[in-house]
Amino acid sequence: MPDVTIGTKRKNLYTCRYINYIVTHGCYGDGTAETKGKDICELGESWAYAFERYSSCLKFGIDNKSGRSYWFNSTIDNLFDLMFNKVLTPKEIYDCLDKEVKSMSDLKEKMLENYESRSSLIEKYM
Numbered sequence: 244m245p246d247v248t249i250g251t252k253r254k255n256l257y258t259c260r261y262i263n264y265i266v267t268h269g270c271y272g273d274g275t276a277e278t279k280g281k282d283i284c285e286l287g288e289s290w291a292y293a294f295e296r297y298s299s300c301l302k303f304g305i306d307n308k309s310g311r312s313y314w315f316n317s318t319i320d321n322l323f324d325l326m327f328n329k330v331l332t333p334k335e336i337y338d339c340l341d342k343e344v345k346s347m348s349d350l351k352e353k354m355l356e357n358y359e360s361r362s363s364l365i366e367k368y369m
Contacts, residue, residue: 257345261287274314282346285315289347290340293322294333318347321369325354330364 264280265271271284292310296319299307310319325331331354339353351369355362 257283257342271313271315285318286340286345286347286350288313289315289318289322290336292319293326296323297326297333300327321347324368325365328364328368330361330368331358 260278260280261283262280264276264278264284267278267280268276271288272281274281274285288310292313295309296306299305299309306323310316313319322336325336326333335358336350336354339350339357341353344350344353347369351365354365354369358365
């Protein structure tokens with residue numbers, strides 16, 4: 244994503260849309276707003292909550308079910324399941340989060356493209 248100038252500082256447009264969505268719609272909103280930032284928010288927060296759950300399972304042996312109250316909880320579950328069921332490692336998922344990936348559907352496409360040999364399992368969980 245290109246940078247934009249806000250005041251005297253250059254900001255990444257991706258980050259601006261993400262923050263704008265959260266500020267405009269309250270803590271992640273309710274998922275009904277159709278703004279560009281919604282997809283980016285879902286992507287970023289789903290990844291963060293899924294990784295938190297996965298890390299808790301590894302470290303403490305418990306699935307804390309983080310993010311259950313948010314509208315994007317199913318995408319948290321999808322990413323968690325990919326890691327927990329050893330379809331993809333956290334690093335493999337993270338490596339797909341490049342500048343072209345701006346939504347969960349973009350992430351799914353990138354994972355299918357990068358890990359074609361596991362596409363049926365990726366489809367199963369995504």
